[in-house]
Amino acid sequence: MKSSSSDLGPQYLPYGRQVIDEDDIAAVVAVLRSPWLTTGPTVDEFESSLAQFCGTTYAVAVSSGTAALHATMASLGIGPGDEVIVPAMTFVATANCAVFQGARPIFADVQADTLLVDPQEVEQKVTACTKAVIAVDYAGQPCDYDRLQQICVLHGMSLVADACHAIGGSYKGRAVGSLARISTFSFHPVKNMTTGEGGAVTTNDQELAARLRRFRSHGVTMDFRERLKGGTWYYEMVELGWNYRLTDVQCALGLSQLRKLPGWIERRNVIAELYSAAIKAARLDADVRPLGRACYEHRHGWHLYVVRVPPHRRAAIFTAMRKDGIGVNVHYLPVHLHPFYRQRFGTGPGLCPVAEAAYAELLSLPMFPTMTENDIARVVESLRAALGATDRA
Numbered sequence: 001m002k003s004s005s006s007d008l009g010p011q012y013l014p015y016g017r018q019v020i021d022e023d024d025i026a027a028v029v030a031v032l033r034s035p036w037l038t039t040g041p042t043v044d045e046f047e048s049s050l051a052q053f054c055g056t057t058y059a060v061a062v063s064s065g066t067a068a069l070h071a072t073m074a075s076l077g078i079g080p081g082d083e084v085i086v087p088a089m090t091f092v093a094t095a096n097c098a099v100f101q102g103a104r105p106i107f108a109d110v111q112a113d114t115l116l117v118d119p120q121e122v123e124q125k126v127t128a129c130t131k132a133v134i135a136v137d138y139a140g141q142p143c144d145y146d147r148l149q150q151i152c153v154l155h156g157m158s159l160v161a162d163a164c165h166a167i168g169g170s171y172k173g174r175a176v177g178s179l180a181r182i183s184t185f186s187f188h189p190v191k192n193m194t195t196g197e198g199g200a201v202t203t204n205d206q207e208l209a210a211r212l213r214r215f216r217s218h219g220v221t222m223d224f225r226e227r228l229k230g231g232t233w234y235y236e237m238v239e240l241g242w243n244y245r246l247t248d249v250q251c252a253l254g255l256s257q258l259r260k261l262p263g264w265i266e267r268r269n270v271i272a273e274l275y276s277a278a279i280k281a282a283r284l285d286a287d288v289r290p291l292g293r294a295c296y297e298h299r300h301g302w303h304l305y306v307v308r309v310p311p312h313r314r315a316a317i318f319t320a321m322r323k324d325g326i327g328v329n330v331h332y333l334p335v336h337l338h339p340f341y342r343q344r345f346g347t348g349p350g351l352c353p354v355a356e357a358a359y360a361e362l363l364s365l366p367m368f369p370t371m372t373e374n375d376i377a378r379v380v381e382s383l384r385a386a387l388g389a390t391d392r393a
């Protein structure tokens with residue numbers, strides 16, 4: 001039999017993990033027994049629930065967070081010759097989506113304490129070619145959307161939120177998903193809720209929502225169910241699109257997960273507090289520094305619990321903790337340092353020094369809602385021992 005936690009053994013604590021209960025399983029099984037496995041009513045239902053949850057008019061479900069970003073770029077008409085400003089500290093997909101469309105990603109540095117995109121940097125990187133700014137709610141903490149929106153309005157750019165870390169969070173009382181012209185989510189198992197693979201885009205713009213729907217289904221004007229309802233076989237392809245659809249099976253899981261998300265976010269916030277208290281109690285706070293919190297009112301989504309450790313000791317701490325069965329990770333190598341970007345766009349060290357310096361110190365500790373206080377104690381004890389060992393080394 002397979003181990004219940006992972007192939008690394010039942011004691012292994014991954015940096016993130018999905019929560020699946022019997023309700024989720026029953027919801028998926030019910031759709032498997034229904035006539036519609038894809039393009040069916042459960043997709044509509046999931047989209048309405050998600051839009052309601054985010055306080056937007058529209059939600060469009062797609063097959064991944066990457067598909068959500070790609071569809072977003074396409075719906076904004078971004079193409080060759082355009083520039084898209086993205087933070088250096090993010091997952092590669094945030095920048096890749098501009099490249100998919102033949103546009104150029106321009107890397108903006110992040111703020112040293114929060115690792116959220118620095119609005120001043122954004123302003124400095126604007127050119128006549130800039131069409132959009134993608135804000136990333138790194139680790140789950142919402143960016144300063146009022147500030148970013150002002151800059152975007154001033155320069156006629158679209159503000160996009162890559163909210164893949166932050167679903168369930170809020171900014172000045174407004175839900176994540178409603179904070180930019182268009183917002184994207186991922187439902188990969190490691191994120192705050194899951195559909196296996198999956199993603200979504202939220203917006204209040206009817207025109208954008210229509211373009212997103214067309215783009216996710218081959219650039220075709222009517223989907224199968226609409227044609228069935230309308231009693232017609234006729235459809236037209238008006239642009240190049242993809243098959244980025246999310247199935248009804250996945251949407252059933254998404255609907256069931258969405259109902260539990262607020263409780264999980266609550267729990268993630270508690271775990272974050274327990275972590276910082278335990279780090280202080282173990283007197284590790286000189287060497288282990290949790291990320292800073294933004295000063296505006298917000299609710300953190302806590303996708304990741306990221307700490308900074310002395311850079312020359314990070315590798316040893318990482319190895320020692322992995323040996324203890326603690327699935328620590330590093331999020332992220334700044335995007336402009338990846339070989340693809342260096343070769344294609346001539347980026348490299350020195351372009352975003354704050355992100356580069358932070359990268360050398362970053363360590364993501366395990367964070368998922370079903371973690372126990374005992375798990376947290378185990379992580380902090382392993383961290384303490386690892387620090388002690390590297391001290392002696």
Ligand SMILES: *Cc1c(COP(=O)(O)O)cnc(C)c1O
Nearest residue numbers: 064065066091093164186187188
């Ligand atoms: C996970 C993630 C994505 C991509 O989502 P997938 O569903 O894996 O395609 C994009 N941006 C960020 C910030 C992410 O964390």
